Amino acid sequence: MEAEARVNEREGIHDSFLQKILPYAELIAAAVSGILIIAGWLLGKNGLEAASVISYLFAFVIGGFAKAKEGIEATIEDKELNVEMLMVFAAIGSAIIGYWAEGAILIFIFAVSGALETYTMNKSHKEISSLMELQPEDALLITSGGDRKVRVSELxxxxxxxxxxxxxxxxxxxxxxxxxxxxxxxxxxxxxxxxxxxxxxxxxxxxxxxxxxxxxxxxASNETLFHKIIQLVQSAQSEKSPSQLFIERFEGTYVKVVLAVVALMMVVPHFALGWGWQESFYRGMILLVVASPCALVASIMPATLSAISNGARHGILVKGGVHLENLSNLNAIAFDKTGTLTKGKPEVTEFIIGEGFSESDLLWKAASVENQSNHPLAKAIVAFAKTRFEKNMIQPDKMEDMPGWGIAAEIGGESWKIGKPGFIGEGAAQLGGELAERLAAEGNTLVYISIDGVPAGMLALKDVVREKTMAAIGELANEGVFTVMLTGDSQTTAKAIAAESGVDEYFAECLPEEKVDKLKGLMKRFNTVAMVGDGINDAPALATANVGIAMGEGTDVALETADIVLMKNDLPKIAEAIRLSRRMNRIIKQNVVFSILVIMVLIASNFLQVLDLPYGVIGHEGSTILVILNSLRLLRS
Missing domain, CATH: 2.70.150.10 (Calcium-transporting ATPase, cytoplasmic transduction domain A)
Known part of the structure; x- marks a missing residue:
């Protein structure tokens, strides 16, 4: 038994070691390839040509195995030649004409660029693995027979x-x-x-x-918010942007054109320009190396994955590169009001007491009456009262809920009414005077209190604007984005909230289908439009918009429909996401322009016979490494 335990322990240590080094396998292979190249060069310097070639050959196999395998498998699967196959052909061609060192260096630098690309992928996938590690496997279930440990999946x-x-x-x-x-x-x-x-x-x-x-x-365990986050990150990493899809479609055709031009380069200059066969073949091999679009292909995916990873780390979950790319072209953004621009829950903004009444006693007893109701306004009044005193609520002697009007109750022989002015009586309108009119104009709901028919007080309640809303709208204005509010509330409330939040335009009394119509109108005016919402009624508009953005504390439907999710209800994150998107597109453009210019300069230099194979290898593969490193800048905060 002990021997078996020791064997299992050794196997466990071995498996753990393999898991640790596996993410660095390509980098290790590239490093070994580099060491073998140095060994081959030293052996060649000392006249050991056969040993030198063997060392270079091992550098070919070890450094190029991963990319060659990837290229061959992709070619068989897609029935289309790819960049990896061009590199294999270029390395073999270099060896055929006796340039073993140059071919090995080509493989080495190609392996390094591949390792960097894999590092970007792994860094992106790390969000999933780190999240999954946070998910407990067991839970302590409370039963009639006591607590027992069960698997989370069994809950x-x-x-x-x-x-x-x-x-x-x-x-x-x-x-x-x-x-x-x-x-x-x-x-x-x-x-x-x-x-x-x-x-x-x-x-x-x-x-x-x-x-x-x-x-x-x-x-259930597969429906938790945590599980949905993991699914969103996985979805984001598998979905490709329009730019990436274009490059991938273009790659197959480009490879065929390069191979055809290389074949012509090996023959035409011999007859047309009088080059020797060896020179023509040599120039053909250099063309094969420098014309490969490795840097161009690597211009987009690492940048996109880095940007998505950066966003996820800051609570901005993007479901794919296409949505992040669209965000940079945003001209207008529409917001739902309730729960998005506002907190989504009413709060007491003003408490007015009638002459001769005690503020604390009136509020305490009114809250005791409202404590019997589940209405949002009632809950807001109770919450407000609890911030003023710590006394326990009392139980009314009698209570009757009058739907649409308010609540009638009896407390200690007194007859209480809490609700609309028409429910309280004629004297209610006198409470507050001009202040009440102003509060109503600002979108407040007014709740009146009477005792034995005498108006005693008034509470103004409102779904208040979030603390960061104005800052968020201001940041969007700085980014040149037009802001609109869509709400089902009345014109009075919508006007007040729009003024308070600072949006450029608003539409009131919108049903869900009307929000979609308004959004379509905005898309005609501004081309690329985003929608921000959190409720089930926002789902159609979120799906209609070019980019749907859901608040993380919103409904499951909104989370599933949206293209981007703000894990914390932090509106300034929208402007941050736009800046991240524009930064990503800027880096992609830099990569594309740089890689095309490098290819053009190298091709022209080769045709003019001023470029040797070693410099062609360094120029081409060096540009690939540079664009990947440029993309990795997006991982920084």
């Missing part, structure tokens, strides 16, 4: 689980017992922990820092 909606301090939350759910600070950095990017208690929602992958909490599972 079902409605299960109660215990999450101890220091543990990661294994599933999305609602806190049923306890209070704790939750580190949500993995989900929202927030660096400061959030205090959560009874009835608050927690997400899988977040960390419970302080107290033990009992959580009722609200979503």
């Amino acid at each position: 079902v909606v409605g299960d109660a689980i215990l999450v101890k301090p220091g543990e990661r939350v294994p599933a999305d759910g609602i806190i049923e017992k306890g209070e704790s600070s939750i580190d949500q950095a993995a989900i929202t990017g927030e660096s400061i922990p959030v205090v959560k208690g009874l009835r608050d929602e927690v997400f899988a992958g977040t960390v419970n820092l302080t107290g033990a909490i009992t959580v009722k599972v609200s979503k």
Whole structure:
């Protein structure tokens, strides 16, 4: 048994070692190839030609294996020649004419550029692997017979689980017992922990820092927000941008043209310009090297993946390169109001007390009445009252809900009414006077209070604009983006919120289908238009827009429909995403122009017979490495 355990331990160590070095396999192969080239050069200098050629041959095989295998497999699968095959032909051609060192250097630099490209891919995939490592495998299920450990995949909606301090939350759910600070950095990017208690929602992958909490599972393991994030990142990495697709379509035709021109180069100059056969073949080999579009092909994908990775690290999840590319061309952006420009929940903005009434007593008893209701306005009044005093709410002696009007109640023999002015009575209109009129004009909902028929107070409530909304709209204006608000609210409310948030234009009283019509009109005016929303009613507009952007705390439908997701409801991230997109496109253009210029200069130099094979190799492969390194700049914050 001990011997078997030792064998298993050795196998485990071996597997662990392989997993660690596997991401660096191409880089290691390139390094070994470089060492063999140096060895071959030293052997050649000392007159050991046969050993020198063998060393170069090993450099060919070790350095070029990964790319050659990739090229051959892609050629068989797509039935189309590719850049990798051009490199194989160029290396073989160099060896045929006796330029073993140059061919080996070509393979070495090609291997280095391939390793850099793989590094970019791995860096991009790291977001998935690091996220998946945050997903707990087990959960502590609370049952009538006690707590027992189960696999997270076995949890079902409605299960109660215990999450101890220091543990990661294994599933999305609602806190049923306890209070704790939750580190949500993995989900929202927030660096400061959030205090959560009874009835608050927690997400899988977040960390419970302080107290033990009992959580009722609200979503299956494959439907959690955490799981959706992983799917979004995977989707982003597999979807290619229009530029990348164009380059890939162009690559096959270009390779065929290069091979045809190389064949002509080996024959035509001999008869037309009097070159020797060896010179013609030599120039043909150089053309094969320098005309390969390696740098051009590597101009886009590394830059796109780097930009997507950068965005994911900052809480901006992009579902593919096409959406990030579209973002740079954005001319206008439409916002839903509720939950996007505003917080989505009403808050008390003003409390007016009638003459002869006590502020604290009036608010305490009014909140006690509203505490019996689930209406959003009632919840806002209770929340406001709790910020003013710590007394427990009382139970009204009698209460009656009057739908569309308000609440009638009896407290200690007093008859209370809370609701619309028409429900309270004629005297309600006198409360607040001009202030009430101004509050109503600013989009506030006015709730009146009367005791025994006497107007006692008034509360103004409003879905307030987010703290960062004005800053976000200002940043978009600086980027030259026209801003529009689409809302189902009344003209009065829409006008007030539009003025407060700073948008350029607004459309009020819009049904979901009308939002789509307005969006289509904007697309005719501005060509490329984005839509930002968070609700189910925003999904049609999100799907219609050139770029759909969902708020991370929005509904599942909005998250699935949108092209870009802001993991934290942080509107300034939109301008950040636009800047990242424009930076990506700028780097791609730099790469494309640079790589085309290098190819043109090298081809012209070769035709003029001033370019030797070693310099052709360095110029061509060096340009490939440079464009990849240029793309990697996008990984920086």
